[in-house]
Amino acid sequence: MKKNPKLICKNVWKLFGNNPKDFLLKHNNNPSDDTIKKEGYIQAIRDASVEVFENEILVIMGLSGSGKSTLVRCMSRLVEPTIGEIFFEDINMGEISKKELIEIRRHKMGMVFQHFALFPHRTVIENIAFPLEVQGIGRNEREKSAMEIIELVGLEGRENYFPKELSGGQQQRVGIGRSLAVKPELWFLDEPFSALDPLIRKEMQNEFLRIQSALKKTIIFITHDFDEAIRLADRIIIMNEGKIVQIGSPEDLIMKPADEYVKEFTEDLPRERLLSVKSIMTKDQNSKYDVTVYENEKVFKIVEKVLTNGIVRVIDNNNKTVGSIDKETVSRFLYN
Amino acid sequence: MISNIQNNKKITFFLLFIITFILYFYGKEIASYFDAKWIIKYPKHYIFPISKYTSLFVKWLMDEATFGIFSFRDLTRFIAWLIQQPYNLILALISKGFLQGQGQDAVEILPPLSWISVITIIVSMALYTKDKILVALVAFAFFYLVIFGQWESSMVTLSSIIIAVPVGVIIGLILGILSYKSEILERIISPILDLMQTVPVFAYLVPILVMFGFGPVSALIATIIYSMPPMVRTTLLALKSIDPQIKECGLMSGCTERQLLWKVLVPVSKPTLMVGVNQVIMLSLNMVIIASMIGAGGLGYDVLASLRRLNIGVGFETGVAIVVLAIALDRLSQAFVNIPARKRKKNISFFKKNFNIITLFIFIIVIYLLSPFLPLIKNFPENLVFNTSLFWEELVKYININYYDNLESFKVTLLTYFMLPIKRFFLGIPWPWFITILTITGWYFGKLRLAFLCLVLSLFIVVTGLWEKAMITLYLCGSSVLIASMIGIPLGVWAGVNARANKALTVFIDTLQTLPSFVYLIPVVMLFRVGDFTAMLAVILYALAPAVRYTAHGIKNINNQIVEAALICGCSPRQLLFKIKLPLALPEILLGINQTIMLALSMLVITALVGTRDLGQEVYIALTKADIGRGLVSGLCVAFISIIADRIIKSGSNKLKDKYGMI
Ligand SMILES: Nc1ncnc2c1ncn2[C@@H]1O[C@H](COP(=O)(O)OP(=O)(O)OP(=O)(O)O)[C@@H](O)[C@H]1O
Ligand SMILES: [Mg+2]
Numbered sequence: 001m002k003k004n005p006k007l008i009c010k011n012v013w014k015l016f017g018n019n020p021k022d023f024l025l026k027h028n029n030n031p032s033d034d035t036i037k038k039e040g041y042i043q044a045i046r047d048a049s050v051e052v053f054e055n056e057i058l059v060i061m062g063l064s065g066s067g068k069s070t071l072v073r074c075m076s077r078l079v080e081p082t083i084g085e086i087f088f089e090d091i092n093m094g095e096i097s098k099k100e101l102i103e104i105r106r107h108k109m110g111m112v113f114q115h116f117a118l119f120p121h122r123t124v125i126e127n128i129a130f131p132l133e134v135q136g137i138g139r140n141e142r143e144k145s146a147m148e149i150i151e152l153v154g155l156e157g158r159e160n161y162f163p164k165e166l167s168g169g170q171q172q173r174v175g176i177g178r179s180l181a182v183k184p185e186l187w188f189l190d191e192p193f194s195a196l197d198p199l200i201r202k203e204m205q206n207e208f209l210r211i212q213s214a215l216k217k218t219i220i221f222i223t224h225d226f227d228e229a230i231r232l233a234d235r236i237i238i239m240n241e242g243k244i245v246q247i248g249s250p251e252d253l254i255m256k257p258a259d260e261y262v263k264e265f266t267e268d269l270p271r272e273r274l275l276s277v278k279s280i281m282t283k284d285q286n287s288k289y290d291v292t293v294y295e296n297e298k299v300f301k302i303v304e305k306v307l308t309n310g311i312v313r314v315i316d317n318n319n320k321t322v323g324s325i326d327k328e329t330v331s332r333f334l335y336n
Numbered sequence: 337m338i339s340n341i342q343n344n345k346k347i348t349f350f351l352l353f354i355i356t357f358i359l360y361f362y363g364k365e366i367a368s369y370f371d372a373k374w375i376i377k378y379p380k381h382y383i384f385p386i387s388k389y390t391s392l393f394v395k396w397l398m399d400e401a402t403f404g405i406f407s408f409r410d411l412t413r414f415i416a417w418l419i420q421q422p423y424n425l426i427l428a429l430i431s432k433g434f435l436q437g438q439g440q441d442a443v444e445i446l447p448p449l450s451w452i453s454v455i456t457i458i459v460s461m462a463l464y465t466k467d468k469i470l471v472a473l474v475a476f477a478f479f480y481l482v483i484f485g486q487w488e489s490s491m492v493t494l495s496s497i498i499i500a501v502p503v504g505v506i507i508g509l510i511l512g513i514l515s516y517k518s519e520i521l522e523r524i525i526s527p528i529l530d531l532m533q534t535v536p537v538f539a540y541l542v543p544i545l546v547m548f549g550f551g552p553v554s555a556l557i558a559t560i561i562y563s564m565p566p567m568v569r570t571t572l573l574a575l576k577s578i579d580p581q582i583k584e585c586g587l588m589s590g591c592t593e594r595q596l597l598w599k600v601l602v603p604v605s606k607p608t609l610m611v612g613v614n615q616v617i618m619l620s621l622n623m624v625i626i627a628s629m630i631g632a633g634g635l636g637y638d639v640l641a642s643l644r645r646l647n648i649g650v651g652f653e654t655g656v657a658i659v660v661l662a663i664a665l666d667r668l669s670q671a672f673v674n675i676p677a678r679k680r681k682k683n684i685s686f687f688k689k690n691f692n693i694i695t696l697f698i699f700i701i702v703i704y705l706l707s708p709f710l711p712l713i714k715n716f717p718e719n720l721v722f723n724t725s726l727f728w729e730e731l732v733k734y735i736n737i738n739y740y741d742n743l744e745s746f747k748v749t750l751l752t753y754f755m756l757p758i759k760r761f762f763l764g765i766p767w768p769w770f771i772t773i774l775t776i777t778g779w780y781f782g783k784l785r786l787a788f789l790c791l792v793l794s795l796f797i798v799v800t801g802l803w804e805k806a807m808i809t810l811y812l813c814g815s816s817v818l819i820a821s822m823i824g825i826p827l828g829v830w831a832g833v834n835a836r837a838n839k840a841l842t843v844f845i846d847t848l849q850t851l852p853s854f855v856y857l858i859p860v861v862m863l864f865r866v867g868d869f870t871a872m873l874a875v876i877l878y879a880l881a882p883a884v885r886y887t888a889h890g891i892k893n894i895n896n897q898i899v900e901a902a903l904i905c906g907c908s909p910r911q912l913l914f915k916i917k918l919p920l921a922l923p924e925i926l927l928g929i930n931q932t933i934m935l936a937l938s939m940l941v942i943t944a945l946v947g948t949r950d951l952g953q954e955v956y957i958a959l960t961k962a963d964i965g966r967g968l969v970s971g972l973c974v975a976f977i978s979i980i981a982d983r984i985i986k987s988g989s990n991k992l993k994d995k996y997g998m999i
Contacts, residue, residue: 078584106590117581121603131589134599179588188588 006186006218007052007075012084014070014242017041020082029083033241044070045081046242052186057212057219059229061265062239068222071239072188075220076109077101088186106135110179114191116171118163118178125150125159128177135182146181152211153177169200176211187217193228205231226265230274238262251279272300272334280333281314281323289313295322299333306330352773360764367766378767383801387965394546394964416553423499423556430454430498431491450707451482451716453700454491458668460696465671477664485721486635486657493624493634493661496552500559500620505613508564512571513597522572529565534934534978536941537562537626538955539971543964545630555624555632563619570612574605610673617669621662622852626942629959635661639854643945648732648862649725655858656724659851666850732862747869755868758815762807767798774980781987789983793976802951802973809950809977812868812943813936816875820932824880825925828887829913832921838892841884849881853942861946871943879935886928890921923992930985937978951977 013024017040027035036043044067052058060068073079075086077093086093088104096104110131118127125146126133132142150159153173163171172192179187192208193201205228212219223229229236230250238245238253238261246258254271257263278295291312293302302325306312311326359366367373401408428434430449435442455478462474481490515522540558548554578601586600602609628636635658642651687694707714736743771794778790797806831838860873894917902916918925941952951970958967 073584076588078587102590102592105588109588111585111588113581113585115579115581117579117585119582119600119604121606130599134589134591134595178585182590 004054005051006054006089007220008085008087009048009050009071009075010085010087012045012048012071012074012081012086014045014067014074014079015041015043015082024083043067043242045074048084048242048244050237050244050247052218052220054218055216056234057221057232058235058237059221059223059233060237060239061222061224061226061229063224066239067242068224068239069190070242072190072220072222076105076111076188106131107182108185109188110182110184110186111188112172112175112179112190112192114194116163116168116175116195118171118174120163123160123162124155124166124174124177127163127174128181130178131181146177149177149181152180152214154207167200168196169204172196172204173207176208180211180215185218187219189219189221191222191224194223194225201228208232226269230269238265251275255279270300272303273298275299277302277314277325278322280329281325282329283323285321285323287313287321287324289324293325299330303330303334352776356765356769356773359766359769360761363764363766378798378801378803380801382799384799386800387963387969389965390968391963391965394543398547412547415557416548419499419503419556420553423495423552426498427492427495427552431488431495447704447707447714448491449700450703450714451487453703455479455482456696456699456703458664460692462668462671464692465668465675467671470667470671474664474668477660480660481657482716483720483722484653484657484724486654487716489633489635489638489654490657490661491634493621493632493636496556496559496624496627496632496634497617497620497665500556500563500624501613501617504560504564504616504620505567507560508567508612508616509571509609511564511568512575513602515568516572516575525568529568530979531975532561532565534937534975534982535971536938536952536955536974537623538629538941538944538952538959539967539974541627541630542955542959542962542967542971545959546962546964551631552633554630555627558627558630559620559623559632562623563616566615566619567612570608570615571605574608574612575601577608578604607673610669614666614669614673617665618662618850621658621665622854625658625852625854636854639858640945643857643861646861646865647725649727649729651858652728652732652862653723653725655855658855662850662852662855663847735863743863747864751869755811755815755872759808759811762811762814763804767803771795771798777984778980781984781991786983786987790980793980796976797973800969800973802954802970805949805951805954805970806973806977808948809937809940809952809974812872812875812940812948812950813933813977816872816879816936816940817929817933819872820876820880820936821883821929823876824883824928824932825887828884828925828928829891829918831884831888832891832917833913838888841888845881845884848877853878853939856939857943857946866947868948870946871940871948874943874946875936875939878939879932882931882935883925883928886931887921887925890924890928891917893924894920920996923989923996926985926989926992930982930989933981933985934978937974941974 013029015023015036017023020041023039023041024031030047033043033046046067048067048071050058060071062068070079074081074084077086081094088108091100091104093101119130122130125143128149129142129146132145137145147159150156153176155170155173155177158166158170163174166174172195176192179189193204196204209232221232233250235247235249236253237247238258240261246253246262248256251274253262254266254269254275257266276296276298277293280299281295289309289311291305291309292315293305293312295314295316302312306325306327307330311324313321314323314325316322373379397408398412399409403411406414428446428448433444433448434446436445455475458478459471459475462471481487511525515525537558540562541554544554544558544561548557582600582604583596586596591600624632624634625636625639628634628640635654638654639651639658642648642654711717771791774790774794775787779787782789797803827841831841856874856877857870860870860877864870864873898916898920899912902912907915940948940950941955944950944952944956947953951974954970955967955974958964958970
């Protein structure tokens with residue numbers, strides 16, 4: 001993956017309360033948690049820095065109230081950060097005018113909301129065409145684009161329904177469709193599937209992956225469901241009380257949790273299904289065992305092989321030897 | 337410990353009560369013993385003549401105030417002219433015809449729309465909602481107006497409404513949107529709206545009468561001012577209760593501020609806004625009737641004239657017409673609230689899309705062209721008009737001859753054993769003590785703030801010299817509310833526990849609430865003539881609805897699991913009601929009583945027409961004498977009474993809710 005940052009947050013803070021800017025200044029832009037609480041402020045985001053790379057799916061996770069939504073809203077400038085800078089494609093979002101911001105939103109950003117936020121007085125097609133409508137695109141043209149989107153999200157035949165005539169899953173399809181109408185480059189999704197029941201959620205996740213494989217957007221996705229995060233994420237951000245605790249790939253988080261909080265998050269996961277051989281093997285280019293496994297295979301698939309053979313050789317996609325893995329390692333991994 | 341506090345509270349209350357009674361019985365003796373007559377009666381020369389200053393100020397405003405290029409009077413004239421134009425147009429269109437010349441010699445250039453056309457338009461509106469019952473109801477109502485000879489007056493009234501409603505809605509919408517956008521403005525507007533809704537209607541009329549003169553335009557202005565506040569409130573509420581995600585979605589779609597407002601916020605809140613429109617319509621109707629006192633004409637004028645002449649038959653006939661008109665307008669506008677959004681049909685021509693409207697238009701033009709030739713079209717044939725006033729007259733005569741003794745003894749009994757003692761009680765308590773009690777109560781429910789409010793507002797009443805009148809208001813209001821609660825709360829309980837009763841009562845209560853307040857005077861005056869008793873009955877009728885509604889709501893909304901838990905514990909239905917449901921519904925019932933008090937106070941002022949001697953009468957006299965100061969000050973006194981009652985009861989209700997963990 002080419003690492004080209006699409007969006008950069010630099011030391012972003014967001015406090016709620018009276019005149020938080022002065023408060024931060026008074027405390028050298030670095031007040032302690034206790035000071036913040038004592039003076040009656042709410043710390044939604046504390047000193048968050050992150051780079052979002054082009055075409056990656058970045059998932060933000062954390063408990064309720066940990067500041068996920070606020071962080072994303074700072075990125076889209078629905079919420080003004082108290083201090084800190086945000087760059088979108090080298091544009092400093094804090095310095096642009098209202099007009100420029102509207103232009104960016106009209107062409108480069110899309111957002112999906114937890115509770116769908118559909119306009120109840122508009123039909124499916126009118127909802128999806130709405131972002132085009134506010135740009136002043138004529139009815140025929142915008143409805144043609146909207147129809148394409150409707151096909152993309154699988155709602156053919158329902159374009160003239162009103163939101164309340166749709167099921168939850170279908171409603172969120174509309175929400176997704178609407179956010180894609182302007183063909184955004186940066187796509188925000190704030191717990192898009194949390195309000196759906198598990199089966200539909202799974203279906204929608206697949207749908208989402210299908211759409212992403214076709215469109216290749218830069219995605220920032222909030223969830224507090226770790227399974228969902230693992231399924232979708234290239235990288236995961238873990239947040240706690242407004243702080244970014246760790247940024248890393250799913251495997252990083254499981255293998256090298258930054259603190260107890262992250263560990264707790266990952267503890268009950270079926271690790272053998274999530275981690276690949278690569279992350280637990282012993283690196284050793286010279287091992288000579290006959291039985292081989294691929295480094296990208298998930299651990300649970302190779303358990304049997306290792307247990308029957310005692311030790312196996314690990315190879316990469318080009319059949320080059322990269323390491324070995326033995327019985328003890330596997331059992332320690334499975335049962336610790 | 338806790339029971340100790342409880343006991344202390346009880347003892348304090350008991351003591352206060354005893355003192356009150358002692359003062360009530362021996363107040364005079366005590367006062368004369370200390371040679372302090374001021375305890376009983378606030379001394380005249382300490383009365384602060386606020387009303388005089390207000391009148392002087394307004395006189396200055398009207399005669400001398402200028403804004404540089406134009407004077408205040410120019411401004412009022414301009415506003416009046418602005419409103420006059422569309423009003424004249426509508427009036428000519430549906431009632432008077434287009435005339436040239438003045439008064440008697442006026443020549444009709446163009447006739448007004450035929451009654452057939454007006455009915456067709458209204459019924460088409462009902463048809464648009466696709467509600468058959470509504471169509472029947474509306475058709476019935478308007479045919480009633482024609483057949484029973486109320487057409488002309490109702491069209492005059494309707495013209496006022498057609499002008500007042502859009503203006504009120506638009507101003508209300510704009511103010512609502514502005515106060516949504518600016519918190520400062522919201523803080524300024526909100527208390528003004530509070531006051532506007534508690535100041536009695538007559539008090540509005542006085543300054544408007546002085547500034548704009550007697551006539552339909554003044555009446556329209558009063559109507560607009562009176563009916564607009566709920567629209568502001570509804571707009572603000574609707575906008576505020578929009579899901580923030582919807583707003584964010586609009587922003588993320590790249591809406592400009594204006595697009596956000598008109599493409600997202602306003603359309604999304606349309607259902608709620610329509611509820612506001614309905615309220616504006618109903619309040620306008622109510623006010624247009626009352627505003628006949630400053631020259632609105634129409635149905636209101638007919639009622640007023642007949643009440644003044646005690647012409648029962650005509651009064652009743654017009655009363656029924658108002659009722660019919662009110663119900664039709666209410667149901668029609670409510671139906672528009674509930675119209676489901678329709679699917680847009682694609683690819684059809686303009687003509688096809690608007691087929692119905694075009695047909696209607698052609699029909700009206702044809703009728704219009706025919707009307708000079710067919711008198712039936714122009715005016716509903718006179719010999720077909722039913723005149724019911726004789727019938728009503730006879731009916732009342734019959735009742736009065738045959739049941740006079742029963743009615744009279746009913747009245748006298750209630751007067752002597754119920755109303756008079758209450759009156760004596762309120763008038764007997766020395767004012768300093770009454771204010772003390774109020775302040776203590778305020779303290780108990782709302783600490784310093786509320787205590788201060790009670791103290792200041794009641795002192796205002798004293799220093800303006802209206803204490804005695806205020807006590808009469810209090811007594812009339814108190815006895816009406818007492819009876820209204822005694823009837824309303826059991827009805828509400830019944831509706832709360834019995835679905836069928838609920839349905840029937842809802843229809844009944846809804847209808848009671850749509851009727852303009854004036855209408856309630858008519859039947860009671862017929863049976864009991866004028867006086868406090870009649871006033872009380874009218875007030876009870878008018879103020880009954882909220883007591884029923886809130887009680888039913890409170891009972892129905894109790895968490896079902898609590899009820900189940902009580903049933904599992906073995907409660908009998910009786911126990912369930914008295915041990916669980918009523919206590920839990922109490923906060924809501926209190927709010928109902930609060931509403932009942934508010935309505936009672938507003939109706940009391942109107943009952944000045946049947947000869948009460950309270951603050952309402954003061955306002956009414958001020959109106960007849962066009963005395964702004966007097967009207968405003970006594971109007972404010974009524975408003976203050978209702979504000980005190982409102983704040984105390986609401987704090988009480990909140991205290992209870994807090995205790996039960998319901999908020
Ligand atoms: N407008 C606001 N005013 C005051 N406090 C706010 C506001 N918005 C958010 N907060 C506070 O900021 C903190 C972070 O909120 P945020 O909505 O970002 O959490 P979240 O991680 O998205 O939670 P959830 O999973 O429940 O959506 C919370 O403590 C919240 O109470
Ligand atoms: Mg959130």
